Amino acid sequence: MKRGGVSSADWGVSYSPSHICALKNSSVIMSCTYTYPTGHQIMRVFWTKGPLQEGVELPDLSNDPECSQRLQYLGDEQQNSTIRLSHVTLKDSHEYYFRIITNKDKWTGYPGVTLTVTGDFDLQVESPERVTEGDSVRLTCKSSCTLTDRATFIWYRNSQPLTERRDRNNELLLQSVRREDAGRYSCAVHGHNHISPAVQINVMYPPKSVSVSISPSGEIVSGDSVTLICSSDSNPPAEISWFKGGTFVGSGRIYSISKISSDDSGEYKCRSINEHGEKYSDAVTLNVMSVRCFSSVAVTAGVAAGVGVLLGGASGAFVMYICLSRTMKRGSAVKEISDPNEDTYTALELKSTTSDLYDTLTTVHPRAPEDSCRTLDPQSFSKHENPSINRKMLQ
Incomplete structure (x- = not known):
């Protein structure tokens, strides 16, 4: 029996x-x-299929009861020959040969085609190492077996099928990748339970949605502690810088100011930057209020609302706490109070406010002799035993 790949020119x-x-x-x-x-x-x-044995005529696969019903001949049988063997089993693992019989001789093409059939195989997803937003990304489902029948592939993201459409190509193309395309990708072959290990696709993108929040919110008073927080969406995580006006003042996602003062007033913003770009937040304004309070004593039967806080005491004496702000505007109803040890502040001049109110504060109605209460002299009130009623500045 003659056999060989190319044993002669003929x-x-x-x-x-x-x-x-x-x-x-x-x-x-x-x-x-x-x-x-x-x-x-x-x-x-x-x-036919092997093994080849000298002197033994190999059978035509068309006559082999194990595969004759699954075999189909293709090609013109003049210069090429092609067969399709369907529903292969583990028993179909052999070496297959093409046999030529002429009117003068016989020839077997050797070595032939080695077929290995497996029920367990490995699948693996190949993907780029780096993916940036806007890129086109191609994922490939690789198999330990060469799938000659153009098997149907199914793709998954985060264990969920990507689409109802099944693809006869072992490649998945993601065009113009977005952040939402990030996830764990795996593949499978239709008709088989085996699914490849998942590959993580991490989409990189520049900073977006940069903003600043202030804690605590509301009015900020001198001496408070204030925290500014910069929020930014980016991948990889961005570096954060802080600016007051155009001046760099710090770095990190959180910028804290302890014992804030009026010098800290101004516009603040943060900059978020990574290797793919940068973005500034909108500016936020810090207004720091300088507030001072002092106590005063008045002997009165009542005071109109809006002047201060009146705390009642014995003998009709009241302590009035008046808070003064440097931001108060001077008007016809204010006058300056100067203390050599303090800054200059403004206070309400009650007499110029309303005559009724001033008369109420300055007129003392003596009680009956049997009443043990007596009228307090504001000028001598500093000698009172209770030091908390002394006229002083409350910080």
């Missing part, structure tokens, strides 16, 4: 591919081209 068989790994229950296509000597007439050509 005989020859060439296989493509020469090695096939197929999944159980899939279809396999085996193909070859062949030549034979001039003057020979083709009597018969067919595919």
